[in-house]
Amino acid sequence: MRIAVLSDIHEGLNRKNTRSDIMATLKKWIAVHSPEVFIISGDMTAGPEKSLALLNQLQREYPQTRILFVHGNHDIYHEDSELAYQTLLEFQGNLGHGPVELDENWVIIGDGGWYDYTFGIEGYTKEQFQTGTFNDFTWPDKTNAHWTGNDNEVTERYITRIENWLSEYRGRNIIMVTHFVPCSQFLLCKNDPSWDFFNAMMGSSRLGKLALKYGVEKYIFGHIHTRYHDKYKGMELICNPLGYYPHEWNFKSVEEEISSCIKVITI
Ligand SMILES: [Fe+2]
Ligand SMILES: [Fe+2]
Numbered sequence: 038m039r040i041a042v043l044s045d046i047h048e049g050l051n052r053k054n055t056r057s058d059i060m061a062t063l064k065k066w067i068a069v070h071s072p073e074v075f076i077i078s079g080d081m082t083a084g085p086e087k088s089l090a091l092l093n094q095l096q097r098e099y100p101q102t103r104i105l106f107v108h109g110n111h112d113i114y115h116e117d118s119e120l121a122y123q124t125l126l127e128f129q130g131n132l133g134h135g136p137v138e139l140d141e142n143w144v145i146i147g148d149g150g151w152y153d154y155t156f157g158i159e160g161y162t163k164e165q166f167q168t169g170t171f172n173d174f175t176w177p178d179k180t181n182a183h184w185t186g187n188d189n190e191v192t193e194r195y196i197t198r199i200e201n202w203l204s205e206y207r208g209r210n211i212i213m214v215t216h217f218v219p220c221s222q223f224l225l226c227k228n229d230p231s232w233d234f235f236n237a238m239m240g241s242s243r244l245g246k247l248a249l250k251y252g253v254e255k256y257i258f259g260h261i262h263t264r265y266h267d268k269y270k271g272m273e274l275i276c277n278p279l280g281y282y283p284h285e286w287n288f289k290s291v292e293e294e295i296s297s298c299i300k301v302i303t304i
Pocket of ligand 1: 261
């Protein structure tokens with residue numbers, strides 16, 4: 038079974054900046070390669086309605102490919118992020134509905150996730166991370182995402198939900214998916230607090246611990262716009278973002294960037 042993996046498509050921004058129809062290029066790729074499963078691990082575009090519309094359109098046009106999705110921070114930008122979360126559940130392939138059994142061995146388990154400052158650097162308080170301002174830059178989620186409860190409580194909810202599913206499927210071959218980063222080694226530390234401060238908003242070490250506890254075989258995530266395919270303590274980790282044009286791309290052409298970026302794994 039072939040599973041395509043991509044995150045951080047940021048359709049709106051990349052369409053505007055490339056002046057090109059990103060979705061048409063993505064669709065062309067799906068039409069040619071026709072993978073059985075396509076995992077999109079968050080940041081489809083900004084705002085739940087737009088992300089939902091793109092996902093539904095993709096699935097409608099390519100019924101032979103099962104599109105699976107977890108939300109990113111940009112997908113839930115809304116005055117009520119709980120409502121945004123619910124809106125995105127209207128997409129049938131949203132992993133927030135629960136585990137998806139691919140066959141008698143493999144199961145995909147995940148949800149967007151959030152962050153709890155477990156990746157926060159020393160010397161700053163929880164309150165400072167909560168405010169999310171360093172010098173005169175405020176982390177965009179602080180103004181665009183509006184959850185009930187603080188970051189720690191939001192993360193706790195995801196951890197509980199995902200752990201319930203993991204324990205239910207213990208012993209199976211599990212592919213875990215979140216948008217947020219599960220392990221600190223994937224964070225870029227520049228020894229410059231104006232950058233490193235925001236690593237607190239990249240994910241949670243609790244996600245990685247959960248994956249190891251339940252013997253997850255493959256872990257797919259996004260959020261950081263750097264591509265990784267690594268092994269860690271027997272677990273295969275894949276972060277495969279498209280990222281922002283032009284500074285995070287390898288090619289000038291949308292076709293070349295998308296086709297070279299999409300990763301296909303076989304199980
Ligand atoms: Fe992103
Ligand atoms: Fe993100």
